[in-house]
Amino acid sequence: MSTDVALYIVPTPIGNLGDITQRALEVLEQVALIACEDTRHSGKLLSHFGINTRTMALHDHNERQRAASLIQKLAAGDSVALISDAGTPLISDPGYHLVTQVREAGYKVIPLPGPCAATTALCAAGLPSDRFAFEGFLPAKSKAKRDTLEALCQEPRTLIFYESPRRVLDTIEQMVAVLGPDRPLVLARELTKSFETIHGAPAEELLTWLQQDENRTRGEMVLMVAPFKAAEDALPAEALRTTELLCQELPLKKAAALAAQIHNVKKNALYKHGLAAGW
Incomplete structure:
Protein backbone atom coordinates (compact mmCIF):
# COMPACT_ATOMS: atom_id res chain seq x y z
CA MET A 1 0.00 0.00 0.00
CA CYS A 116 -15.45 5.17 18.51
CA ALA A 117 -16.82 4.78 22.04
CA ALA A 118 -20.01 6.77 21.33
CA THR A 119 -21.26 4.61 18.46
CA THR A 120 -19.97 1.39 20.04
CA ALA A 121 -22.06 2.12 23.14
CA LEU A 122 -25.13 3.27 21.22
CA CYS A 123 -25.46 0.12 19.14
CA ALA A 124 -25.74 -2.01 22.30
CA ALA A 125 -27.83 0.38 24.43
CA GLY A 126 -31.31 -0.56 23.28
CA LEU A 127 -32.19 3.13 22.80
CA PRO A 128 -33.42 4.72 19.55
CA SER A 129 -30.44 4.97 17.20
CA ASP A 130 -32.00 6.35 14.04
CA ARG A 131 -31.43 9.87 15.38
CA PHE A 132 -29.00 10.79 18.13
CA ALA A 133 -27.02 13.78 19.41
CA PHE A 134 -23.45 13.44 20.65
CA GLU A 135 -22.79 16.06 23.35
CA GLY A 136 -19.29 15.10 24.47
CA PHE A 137 -18.47 15.96 28.09
CA LEU A 138 -20.93 17.97 30.17
CA PRO A 139 -19.51 21.06 31.95
CA ALA A 140 -17.67 20.26 35.17
CA LYS A 141 -19.29 23.01 37.25
CA SER A 142 -22.72 22.18 38.67
CA LYS A 143 -24.60 25.28 37.49
CA ALA A 144 -23.27 25.06 33.94
CA LYS A 145 -24.05 21.33 33.89
CA ARG A 146 -27.60 21.93 35.10
CA ASP A 147 -28.12 24.72 32.53
CA THR A 148 -26.95 22.40 29.75
CA LEU A 149 -29.26 19.60 30.88
CA GLU A 150 -32.21 21.99 31.11
CA ALA A 151 -31.54 23.11 27.53
CA LEU A 152 -31.53 19.45 26.43
CA CYS A 153 -34.46 18.34 28.60
CA GLN A 154 -36.92 18.03 25.70
CA GLU A 155 -34.43 16.79 23.09
CA PRO A 156 -36.29 14.27 20.86
CA ARG A 157 -33.11 12.36 19.98
CA THR A 158 -31.05 9.93 22.05
CA LEU A 159 -28.34 11.91 23.86
CA ILE A 160 -24.78 10.58 24.18
CA PHE A 161 -22.29 11.93 26.72
CA TYR A 162 -18.78 11.01 27.76
CA GLU A 163 -18.24 11.07 31.52
CA SER A 164 -15.41 10.61 34.00
CA PRO A 165 -15.49 8.34 37.09
CA ARG A 166 -15.15 11.24 39.53
CA ARG A 167 -18.10 13.16 38.08
CA VAL A 168 -20.55 10.46 37.04
CA LEU A 169 -22.53 10.38 40.32
CA ASP A 170 -23.00 14.16 40.32
CA THR A 171 -24.05 14.05 36.65
CA ILE A 172 -26.72 11.40 37.23
CA GLU A 173 -27.96 13.22 40.34
CA GLN A 174 -28.43 16.30 38.14
CA MET A 175 -30.20 14.19 35.52
CA VAL A 176 -32.60 12.89 38.13
CA ALA A 177 -33.38 16.47 39.17
CA VAL A 178 -33.65 17.97 35.68
CA LEU A 179 -34.78 15.13 33.42
CA GLY A 180 -36.82 13.29 36.04
CA PRO A 181 -36.24 10.09 38.03
CA ASP A 182 -37.93 7.92 35.41
CA ARG A 183 -35.96 9.02 32.32
CA PRO A 184 -34.27 5.88 30.94
CA LEU A 185 -30.46 6.00 31.00
CA VAL A 186 -27.82 3.55 29.83
CA LEU A 187 -24.27 3.56 31.20
CA ALA A 188 -21.54 1.82 29.19
CA ARG A 189 -18.13 1.55 30.85
CA GLU A 190 -14.80 -0.03 29.96
CA LEU A 191 -16.02 -0.90 26.46
CA THR A 192 -14.09 -3.74 24.75
CA LYS A 193 -12.09 -4.34 27.97
CA SER A 194 -12.21 -7.16 30.52
CA PHE A 195 -14.72 -5.42 32.81
CA GLU A 196 -17.03 -4.08 30.08
CA THR A 197 -20.43 -3.22 31.56
CA ILE A 198 -23.56 -1.92 29.84
CA HIS A 199 -26.37 -1.23 32.29
CA GLY A 200 -29.67 0.52 31.67
CA ALA A 201 -32.27 1.72 34.17
CA PRO A 202 -34.46 4.74 35.02
CA ALA A 203 -32.24 7.61 36.19
CA GLU A 204 -32.93 7.24 39.90
CA GLU A 205 -32.45 3.47 39.82
CA LEU A 206 -29.19 3.82 37.90
CA LEU A 207 -27.92 6.26 40.51
CA THR A 208 -28.71 3.78 43.30
CA TRP A 209 -27.08 0.94 41.35
CA LEU A 210 -23.85 2.95 41.01
CA GLN A 211 -23.84 3.92 44.69
CA GLN A 212 -24.05 0.27 45.72
CA ASP A 213 -20.57 -0.60 44.39
CA GLU A 214 -17.75 1.90 43.82
CA ASN A 215 -16.27 -0.42 41.17
CA ARG A 216 -19.23 0.48 38.97
CA THR A 217 -17.99 4.08 38.76
CA ARG A 218 -14.51 3.19 37.49
CA GLY A 219 -13.16 3.40 33.96
CA GLU A 220 -14.01 5.24 30.76
CA MET A 221 -17.75 5.90 30.47
CA VAL A 222 -20.41 6.63 27.91
CA LEU A 223 -23.73 7.81 29.35
CA MET A 224 -26.81 7.73 27.13
CA VAL A 225 -30.21 9.33 27.71
CA ALA A 226 -33.47 8.21 26.13
CA PRO A 227 -35.28 10.78 23.96
CA PHE A 228 -37.85 13.06 25.56
CA LYS A 229 -41.42 11.86 25.07
CA ALA A 230 -44.13 14.38 25.71
CA ALA A 231 -47.41 13.27 27.23
CA GLU A 232 -50.18 13.27 24.66
CA ASP A 233 -51.85 16.24 26.33
CA ALA A 234 -48.66 18.18 26.94
CA LEU A 235 -48.33 21.59 25.29
CA PRO A 236 -45.12 22.44 23.41
CA ALA A 237 -42.82 24.75 25.34
CA GLU A 238 -42.64 27.07 22.32
CA ALA A 239 -46.42 27.51 22.27
CA LEU A 240 -46.49 28.33 25.98
CA ARG A 241 -43.68 30.84 25.58
CA THR A 242 -45.44 32.52 22.66
CA THR A 243 -48.67 32.77 24.61
CA GLU A 244 -46.89 34.27 27.60
CA LEU A 245 -45.18 36.88 25.43
CA LEU A 246 -48.39 37.80 23.62
CA CYS A 247 -50.15 38.24 26.95
CA GLN A 248 -47.87 41.20 27.63
CA GLU A 249 -49.76 43.10 24.90
CA LEU A 250 -53.06 41.23 24.47
CA PRO A 251 -55.83 39.69 26.59
CA LEU A 252 -55.24 36.02 27.38
CA LYS A 253 -58.08 34.82 25.14
CA LYS A 254 -56.70 36.62 22.10
CA ALA A 255 -53.12 35.64 22.90
CA ALA A 256 -54.10 31.98 23.19
CA ALA A 257 -55.96 32.10 19.86
CA LEU A 258 -52.98 33.60 18.03
CA ALA A 259 -50.44 31.23 19.63
CA ALA A 260 -52.67 28.28 18.75
CA GLN A 261 -52.61 29.32 15.08
CA ILE A 262 -48.85 29.81 15.10
CA HIS A 263 -48.05 26.46 16.72
CA ASN A 264 -51.02 24.39 15.52
CA VAL A 265 -52.27 23.50 19.00
CA LYS A 266 -55.65 23.77 20.71
CA LYS A 267 -56.44 27.31 21.84
CA ASN A 268 -58.59 26.13 24.74
CA ALA A 269 -55.67 24.19 26.19
CA LEU A 270 -53.45 27.28 25.94
CA TYR A 271 -56.19 29.42 27.48
CA LYS A 272 -56.61 27.05 30.43
CA HIS A 273 -52.88 26.90 30.98
CA GLY A 274 -52.70 30.70 30.91
CA LEU A 275 -55.46 31.00 33.49
CA ALA A 276 -53.69 28.56 35.79
CA ALA A 277 -50.40 30.41 35.33
CA GLY A 278 -51.96 33.78 36.01
CA TRP A 279 -51.16 35.31 32.62
Whole structure:
Protein backbone atom coordinates (compact mmCIF):
# COMPACT_ATOMS: atom_id res chain seq x y z
CA MET A 1 0.00 0.00 0.00
CA SER A 2 1.29 3.47 -0.88
CA THR A 3 -0.02 6.56 0.88
CA ASP A 4 -1.01 9.82 -0.80
CA VAL A 5 0.48 13.02 0.60
CA ALA A 6 -2.21 13.86 3.13
CA LEU A 7 -3.17 14.16 6.76
CA TYR A 8 -4.60 10.78 7.79
CA ILE A 9 -7.11 10.65 10.65
CA VAL A 10 -6.46 7.24 12.22
CA PRO A 11 -8.73 5.73 14.91
CA THR A 12 -7.04 3.54 17.50
CA PRO A 13 -8.54 0.90 19.83
CA ILE A 14 -10.61 2.08 22.80
CA GLY A 15 -9.50 -0.96 24.80
CA ASN A 16 -9.04 -4.21 22.91
CA LEU A 17 -5.94 -3.90 20.71
CA GLY A 18 -7.43 -6.41 18.30
CA ASP A 19 -9.83 -3.73 17.11
CA ILE A 20 -7.18 -1.83 15.14
CA THR A 21 -7.61 -2.20 11.38
CA GLN A 22 -5.06 -3.48 8.91
CA ARG A 23 -5.31 -0.22 6.99
CA ALA A 24 -4.61 1.80 10.14
CA LEU A 25 -1.44 -0.22 10.77
CA GLU A 26 -0.28 0.28 7.19
CA VAL A 27 -0.82 4.04 7.34
CA LEU A 28 0.96 4.38 10.69
CA GLU A 29 3.93 2.46 9.32
CA GLN A 30 4.22 4.48 6.10
CA VAL A 31 3.62 8.10 7.11
CA ALA A 32 6.61 10.28 7.93
CA LEU A 33 5.22 11.50 11.25
CA ILE A 34 2.45 10.59 13.70
CA ALA A 35 0.88 13.43 15.70
CA CYS A 36 -0.25 11.99 19.05
CA GLU A 37 -2.37 13.40 21.86
CA ASP A 38 0.16 11.86 24.28
CA THR A 39 3.36 10.40 22.83
CA ARG A 40 4.00 8.24 25.91
CA HIS A 41 0.53 6.70 25.78
CA SER A 42 0.62 6.15 22.02
CA GLY A 43 4.19 4.89 22.22
CA LYS A 44 2.95 1.76 24.00
CA LEU A 45 0.44 1.09 21.22
CA LEU A 46 2.98 1.66 18.45
CA SER A 47 5.55 -0.51 20.22
CA HIS A 48 3.02 -3.32 20.56
CA PHE A 49 2.61 -3.41 16.77
CA GLY A 50 6.31 -2.84 16.02
CA ILE A 51 5.79 0.60 14.46
CA ASN A 52 8.84 2.88 14.67
CA THR A 53 7.46 5.98 12.92
CA ARG A 54 8.55 9.27 14.50
CA THR A 55 5.94 10.91 16.76
CA MET A 56 5.08 14.44 17.84
CA ALA A 57 2.82 15.60 20.67
CA LEU A 58 -0.28 17.46 19.52
CA HIS A 59 -2.82 18.34 22.20
CA ASP A 60 -5.28 21.07 23.20
CA HIS A 61 -2.52 23.42 24.40
CA ASN A 62 -0.26 23.36 21.33
CA GLU A 63 -2.46 22.31 18.43
CA ARG A 64 -2.75 25.70 16.72
CA GLN A 65 1.03 26.22 16.85
CA ARG A 66 1.97 22.68 15.78
CA ALA A 67 -0.40 22.80 12.80
CA ALA A 68 1.98 25.12 10.91
CA SER A 69 4.94 22.71 11.20
CA LEU A 70 2.77 19.78 10.12
CA ILE A 71 1.61 21.69 7.06
CA GLN A 72 5.30 22.27 6.24
CA LYS A 73 5.77 18.50 6.32
CA LEU A 74 2.92 18.09 3.83
CA ALA A 75 4.41 20.81 1.64
CA ALA A 76 7.67 18.85 1.58
CA GLY A 77 5.81 15.78 0.30
CA ASP A 78 5.57 13.91 3.61
CA SER A 79 2.35 12.40 4.89
CA VAL A 80 1.23 12.80 8.49
CA ALA A 81 -1.12 10.71 10.66
CA LEU A 82 -3.19 12.00 13.59
CA ILE A 83 -4.14 9.70 16.46
CA SER A 84 -5.65 10.33 19.88
CA ASP A 85 -5.20 8.35 23.08
CA ALA A 86 -8.08 6.07 22.08
CA GLY A 87 -10.87 6.01 19.54
CA THR A 88 -11.44 8.41 16.66
CA PRO A 89 -9.54 11.72 16.72
CA LEU A 90 -11.59 14.95 16.96
CA ILE A 91 -14.48 13.18 18.76
CA SER A 92 -14.03 15.01 22.10
CA ASP A 93 -10.30 14.93 21.30
CA PRO A 94 -7.83 17.34 19.67
CA GLY A 95 -7.59 17.75 15.90
CA TYR A 96 -10.25 20.23 14.83
CA HIS A 97 -7.85 23.18 14.40
CA LEU A 98 -5.28 21.01 12.62
CA VAL A 99 -7.81 19.60 10.15
CA THR A 100 -9.20 23.07 9.46
CA GLN A 101 -5.76 24.55 8.77
CA VAL A 102 -4.67 21.61 6.62
CA ARG A 103 -7.80 21.88 4.47
CA GLU A 104 -7.43 25.65 4.18
CA ALA A 105 -3.84 25.13 3.02
CA GLY A 106 -5.15 22.94 0.20
CA TYR A 107 -3.97 19.53 1.36
CA LYS A 108 -6.02 16.34 1.56
CA VAL A 109 -7.45 15.03 4.80
CA ILE A 110 -8.17 11.30 4.62
CA PRO A 111 -10.27 9.74 7.40
CA LEU A 112 -10.02 6.07 8.25
CA PRO A 113 -13.00 4.26 9.81
CA GLY A 114 -12.51 2.62 13.14
CA PRO A 115 -13.30 2.50 16.87
CA CYS A 116 -15.45 5.17 18.51
CA ALA A 117 -16.82 4.78 22.04
CA ALA A 118 -20.01 6.77 21.33
CA THR A 119 -21.26 4.61 18.46
CA THR A 120 -19.97 1.39 20.04
CA ALA A 121 -22.06 2.12 23.14
CA LEU A 122 -25.13 3.27 21.22
CA CYS A 123 -25.46 0.12 19.14
CA ALA A 124 -25.74 -2.01 22.30
CA ALA A 125 -27.83 0.38 24.43
CA GLY A 126 -31.31 -0.56 23.28
CA LEU A 127 -32.19 3.13 22.80
CA PRO A 128 -33.42 4.72 19.55
CA SER A 129 -30.44 4.97 17.20
CA ASP A 130 -32.00 6.35 14.04
CA ARG A 131 -31.43 9.87 15.38
CA PHE A 132 -29.00 10.79 18.13
CA ALA A 133 -27.02 13.78 19.41
CA PHE A 134 -23.45 13.44 20.65
CA GLU A 135 -22.79 16.06 23.35
CA GLY A 136 -19.29 15.10 24.47
CA PHE A 137 -18.47 15.96 28.09
CA LEU A 138 -20.93 17.97 30.17
CA PRO A 139 -19.51 21.06 31.95
CA ALA A 140 -17.67 20.26 35.17
CA LYS A 141 -19.29 23.01 37.25
CA SER A 142 -22.72 22.18 38.67
CA LYS A 143 -24.60 25.28 37.49
CA ALA A 144 -23.27 25.06 33.94
CA LYS A 145 -24.05 21.33 33.89
CA ARG A 146 -27.60 21.93 35.10
CA ASP A 147 -28.12 24.72 32.53
CA THR A 148 -26.95 22.40 29.75
CA LEU A 149 -29.26 19.60 30.88
CA GLU A 150 -32.21 21.99 31.11
CA ALA A 151 -31.54 23.11 27.53
CA LEU A 152 -31.53 19.45 26.43
CA CYS A 153 -34.46 18.34 28.60
CA GLN A 154 -36.92 18.03 25.70
CA GLU A 155 -34.43 16.79 23.09
CA PRO A 156 -36.29 14.27 20.86
CA ARG A 157 -33.11 12.36 19.98
CA THR A 158 -31.05 9.93 22.05
CA LEU A 159 -28.34 11.91 23.86
CA ILE A 160 -24.78 10.58 24.18
CA PHE A 161 -22.29 11.93 26.72
CA TYR A 162 -18.78 11.01 27.76
CA GLU A 163 -18.24 11.07 31.52
CA SER A 164 -15.41 10.61 34.00
CA PRO A 165 -15.49 8.34 37.09
CA ARG A 166 -15.15 11.24 39.53
CA ARG A 167 -18.10 13.16 38.08
CA VAL A 168 -20.55 10.46 37.04
CA LEU A 169 -22.53 10.38 40.32
CA ASP A 170 -23.00 14.16 40.32
CA THR A 171 -24.05 14.05 36.65
CA ILE A 172 -26.72 11.40 37.23
CA GLU A 173 -27.96 13.22 40.34
CA GLN A 174 -28.43 16.30 38.14
CA MET A 175 -30.20 14.19 35.52
CA VAL A 176 -32.60 12.89 38.13
CA ALA A 177 -33.38 16.47 39.17
CA VAL A 178 -33.65 17.97 35.68
CA LEU A 179 -34.78 15.13 33.42
CA GLY A 180 -36.82 13.29 36.04
CA PRO A 181 -36.24 10.09 38.03
CA ASP A 182 -37.93 7.92 35.41
CA ARG A 183 -35.96 9.02 32.32
CA PRO A 184 -34.27 5.88 30.94
CA LEU A 185 -30.46 6.00 31.00
CA VAL A 186 -27.82 3.55 29.83
CA LEU A 187 -24.27 3.56 31.20
CA ALA A 188 -21.54 1.82 29.19
CA ARG A 189 -18.13 1.55 30.85
CA GLU A 190 -14.80 -0.03 29.96
CA LEU A 191 -16.02 -0.90 26.46
CA THR A 192 -14.09 -3.74 24.75
CA LYS A 193 -12.09 -4.34 27.97
CA SER A 194 -12.21 -7.16 30.52
CA PHE A 195 -14.72 -5.42 32.81
CA GLU A 196 -17.03 -4.08 30.08
CA THR A 197 -20.43 -3.22 31.56
CA ILE A 198 -23.56 -1.92 29.84
CA HIS A 199 -26.37 -1.23 32.29
CA GLY A 200 -29.67 0.52 31.67
CA ALA A 201 -32.27 1.72 34.17
CA PRO A 202 -34.46 4.74 35.02
CA ALA A 203 -32.24 7.61 36.19
CA GLU A 204 -32.93 7.24 39.90
CA GLU A 205 -32.45 3.47 39.82
CA LEU A 206 -29.19 3.82 37.90
CA LEU A 207 -27.92 6.26 40.51
CA THR A 208 -28.71 3.78 43.30
CA TRP A 209 -27.08 0.94 41.35
CA LEU A 210 -23.85 2.95 41.01
CA GLN A 211 -23.84 3.92 44.69
CA GLN A 212 -24.05 0.27 45.72
CA ASP A 213 -20.57 -0.60 44.39
CA GLU A 214 -17.75 1.90 43.82
CA ASN A 215 -16.27 -0.42 41.17
CA ARG A 216 -19.23 0.48 38.97
CA THR A 217 -17.99 4.08 38.76
CA ARG A 218 -14.51 3.19 37.49
CA GLY A 219 -13.16 3.40 33.96
CA GLU A 220 -14.01 5.24 30.76
CA MET A 221 -17.75 5.90 30.47
CA VAL A 222 -20.41 6.63 27.91
CA LEU A 223 -23.73 7.81 29.35
CA MET A 224 -26.81 7.73 27.13
CA VAL A 225 -30.21 9.33 27.71
CA ALA A 226 -33.47 8.21 26.13
CA PRO A 227 -35.28 10.78 23.96
CA PHE A 228 -37.85 13.06 25.56
CA LYS A 229 -41.42 11.86 25.07
CA ALA A 230 -44.13 14.38 25.71
CA ALA A 231 -47.41 13.27 27.23
CA GLU A 232 -50.18 13.27 24.66
CA ASP A 233 -51.85 16.24 26.33
CA ALA A 234 -48.66 18.18 26.94
CA LEU A 235 -48.33 21.59 25.29
CA PRO A 236 -45.12 22.44 23.41
CA ALA A 237 -42.82 24.75 25.34
CA GLU A 238 -42.64 27.07 22.32
CA ALA A 239 -46.42 27.51 22.27
CA LEU A 240 -46.49 28.33 25.98
CA ARG A 241 -43.68 30.84 25.58
CA THR A 242 -45.44 32.52 22.66
CA THR A 243 -48.67 32.77 24.61
CA GLU A 244 -46.89 34.27 27.60
CA LEU A 245 -45.18 36.88 25.43
CA LEU A 246 -48.39 37.80 23.62
CA CYS A 247 -50.15 38.24 26.95
CA GLN A 248 -47.87 41.20 27.63
CA GLU A 249 -49.76 43.10 24.90
CA LEU A 250 -53.06 41.23 24.47
CA PRO A 251 -55.83 39.69 26.59
CA LEU A 252 -55.24 36.02 27.38
CA LYS A 253 -58.08 34.82 25.14
CA LYS A 254 -56.70 36.62 22.10
CA ALA A 255 -53.12 35.64 22.90
CA ALA A 256 -54.10 31.98 23.19
CA ALA A 257 -55.96 32.10 19.86
CA LEU A 258 -52.98 33.60 18.03
CA ALA A 259 -50.44 31.23 19.63
CA ALA A 260 -52.67 28.28 18.75
CA GLN A 261 -52.61 29.32 15.08
CA ILE A 262 -48.85 29.81 15.10
CA HIS A 263 -48.05 26.46 16.72
CA ASN A 264 -51.02 24.39 15.52
CA VAL A 265 -52.27 23.50 19.00
CA LYS A 266 -55.65 23.77 20.71
CA LYS A 267 -56.44 27.31 21.84
CA ASN A 268 -58.59 26.13 24.74
CA ALA A 269 -55.67 24.19 26.19
CA LEU A 270 -53.45 27.28 25.94
CA TYR A 271 -56.19 29.42 27.48
CA LYS A 272 -56.61 27.05 30.43
CA HIS A 273 -52.88 26.90 30.98
CA GLY A 274 -52.70 30.70 30.91
CA LEU A 275 -55.46 31.00 33.49
CA ALA A 276 -53.69 28.56 35.79
CA ALA A 277 -50.40 30.41 35.33
CA GLY A 278 -51.96 33.78 36.01
CA TRP A 279 -51.16 35.31 32.62
